[in-house]
Amino acid sequence: xxxxxxxxxxxxxxxxxxxxxxxxxxxxxxxxxxxxxxxxxxxxxxxxxxxxxxxxxxxxxxxxxxxxxxxxxxxxxxxxxxxxxxxxxxxxxxxxxxxxxxxxxxxxxxxxxxxxxxxxxxxxxxxxxxxxxxxxxxxxxxxxxxxxxxxxxxxxxxxxxxxxxxxxxxxxxxxxxxxxxxxxxxxxxxxxxxxxxxxxxxxxxxxxxxxxxxxxxxxxxxxxxxxxxxxxxxxxxxxxxxxxxxxxxxxxxxx
Amino acid sequence: xxxxxxxxxxxxxxxxxxxxxxxxxxxxxxxxxxxxxxxxxxxxxxxxxxxxxxxxxxxxxxxxxxxxxxxxxxxxxxxxxxxxxxxxxxxxxxxxxxxxxxxxxxxxxxxxxxxxxxxxxxxxxxxxxxxxxxxxxxxxxxxxxxxxxxxxxxxxxxxxxxxxxxxxxxxxxxxxxxxxxxxxxxxxxxxxxxxxxxxxxxxxxxxxxxxxxxxxxxxxxxxxxxxxxxxxxxxxxxxxxxxxxxxxxxxxxxxxxxxxxxxxxxxxxxxxxxxxxxxxxxxxxxxxxxxxxxxxxxxxxxxxxxxxxxxxxxxxxxxxxxxxxxxxxxxxxxxxxxxxxxxxxxxxxxxxxxxxxxxxxxxxxxxxxx
Numbered sequence: 001x002x003x004x005x006x007x008x009x010x011x012x013x014x015x016x017x018x019x020x021x022x023x024x025x026x027x028x029x030x031x032x033x034x035x036x037x038x039x040x041x042x043x044x045x046x047x048x049x050x051x052x053x054x055x056x057x058x059x060x061x062x063x064x065x066x067x068x069x070x071x072x073x074x075x076x077x078x079x080x081x082x083x084x085x086x087x088x089x090x091x092x093x094x095x096x097x098x099x100x101x102x103x104x105x106x107x108x109x110x111x112x113x114x115x116x117x118x119x120x121x122x123x124x125x126x127x128x129x130x131x132x133x134x135x136x137x138x139x140x141x142x143x144x145x146x147x148x149x150x151x152x153x154x155x156x157x158x159x160x161x162x163x164x165x166x167x168x169x170x171x172x173x174x175x176x177x178x179x180x181x182x183x184x185x186x187x188x189x190x191x192x193x194x195x196x197x198x199x200x201x202x203x204x205x206x207x208x209x210x211x212x213x214x215x216x217x218x219x220x221x222x223x224x225x226x227x228x229x230x231x232x233x234x235x236x237x238x239x240x241x242x243x244x245x246x247x248x249x250x251x252x253x254x255x
Numbered sequence: 256x257x258x259x260x261x262x263x264x265x266x267x268x269x270x271x272x273x274x275x276x277x278x279x280x281x282x283x284x285x286x287x288x289x290x291x292x293x294x295x296x297x298x299x300x301x302x303x304x305x306x307x308x309x310x311x312x313x314x315x316x317x318x319x320x321x322x323x324x325x326x327x328x329x330x331x332x333x334x335x336x337x338x339x340x341x342x343x344x345x346x347x348x349x350x351x352x353x354x355x356x357x358x359x360x361x362x363x364x365x366x367x368x369x370x371x372x373x374x375x376x377x378x379x380x381x382x383x384x385x386x387x388x389x390x391x392x393x394x395x396x397x398x399x400x401x402x403x404x405x406x407x408x409x410x411x412x413x414x415x416x417x418x419x420x421x422x423x424x425x426x427x428x429x430x431x432x433x434x435x436x437x438x439x440x441x442x443x444x445x446x447x448x449x450x451x452x453x454x455x456x457x458x459x460x461x462x463x464x465x466x467x468x469x470x471x472x473x474x475x476x477x478x479x480x481x482x483x484x485x486x487x488x489x490x491x492x493x494x495x496x497x498x499x500x501x502x503x504x505x506x507x508x509x510x511x512x513x514x515x516x517x518x519x520x521x522x523x524x525x526x527x528x529x530x531x532x533x534x535x536x537x538x539x540x541x542x543x544x545x546x547x548x549x550x551x552x553x554x555x556x557x558x559x560x561x562x563x564x565x566x567x568x569x570x571x572x573x574x575x576x577x578x579x580x581x582x583x584x585x586x587x588x589x590x591x592x593x594x595x596x597x598x599x600x601x602x603x604x605x606x607x608x609x610x611x612x613x614x615x616x617x618x619x620x621x622x623x624x625x
Contacts, residue, residue, distance in 0.1 A: 019325020021612045043408070043621045072624045074506060085623050103474075103508040104501060104547045157323055210321050 005126040016205030027058040033218035047089035069096035076116035097129040121145030133164035152183035159186030188224030195228025278302035300540035316539035316568035329571035331379040340385030342452030371583040378618040379409040386415035400428035409620035416463035422470035434476035440492035468504025482516030482525030510549035517593040542568040554595040574604035
């Protein structure tokens, strides 16, 4: 079981709520995904009347935990403010920290993210920051009290898969907190691969929401994530990349 | 580099126009198969040579828009605060020399209009005025924003271009987005259409997005008024402007509009007509050129066109719009800036969007974020 802060998760597939063609379809897909942690953009929901918000109503399942995100903020100060608002409105101290001052590529700002993580962790938040696949930043975030790290697999929404795999492997090898691959996962095979290399979970949104059949795609991701994790636990046989030489170079030592 | 004007001055309208019209089918095919498209590709995509490739462009535009924005369409509505104007613009119902009754909404009247718009379900409002710096100035905007801000998640403005300090003063009041259309990048024609008033200063208008970028505005909207000049050339300059702004003011978001000149009482006939096929071509060309830019469509377009454009690349739509100050509640019968073509209510448009397999989104910002 995956444990983050005080919660345990039997599903290692985290999901998002954006880009669906209707909130009814979103609900159906998220249920099919088996996801127990679903991120919601604070800017998309009516925090003042959250008991009437269609999106929030559709996420009211006992197994679904809400993970509000700060999408739209541009610096640590705005992020801390948004997190406090989310805590008050949605009654959770979990926060997905997204600070992307660049609205074109939505690249996370490492400096502001570190600053905000330090502050929010001190204030008792369970912080899950969206970041570049930067191993040093991950260690710095651990020191700052982060609950997990969420490095990107490739640019957000790009569906390009694990372009950062070499860095993800380093992050996974040395992390003391759960590693959740957050962005760019385009297909169930990408998700499976992330779990195979030891990521603790993945977060998938675009690849499900924009697919031809979001409900079936969500189910496909569910299976892929389970398979990837099982393969990781079963310990993959190392791929053999070297040939066996016909005239060994070291045979003279046997003589 | 001081501003976009430095780049703009290195271009010659006639040369650009000539190069667009010289594009061939081979240029279009190259543009279609490119993974990152350049300004030369954009020229090919808006050129007459691209007409036979329209279906392919639409397919690509739809795919790219889905990837970035998903199956959602943002809803917004204009709120006209004033029709007072000291400019003469040959194509506009609010032009100084146009004999219409002038009106600027009082605080009470603003609140009556707000109540009606809120009842329609809107969370994103676009404040519109003419240009009259005596009555409708920064202090008026501050007061208006103070009144309006508590009721909306997202406030945009389409008013006169202002100085950097003005924008800096207005952002703390909840101003998120500013739209400022160049109308035309053809300097000489611009002078013809804007013979009097502050708006006749082409360069001040051209440099407005620079000032917005410097003021750190969240989002800015660009565009030209289609019908004043050759639209292909004008839209090339819009793309050039966008390219420059994105690189320089990388913390701002951008949106594009493509209003076609609409009739108003006593107004100008378009010099250049753009038909529906050509407007689709332009929308798709913008999308293929820039995957992240927001594309917005207003009630200037017909119901049939609007129904069908939802899937092709646009990201936001207005509905139920009134283009006269007080049009929702205070003085529904007063003269409009231009005639709208799609009279359907926001609820009807939301239904149309759902029928097309998209979700109408009313709220995608929060006033805690500004």
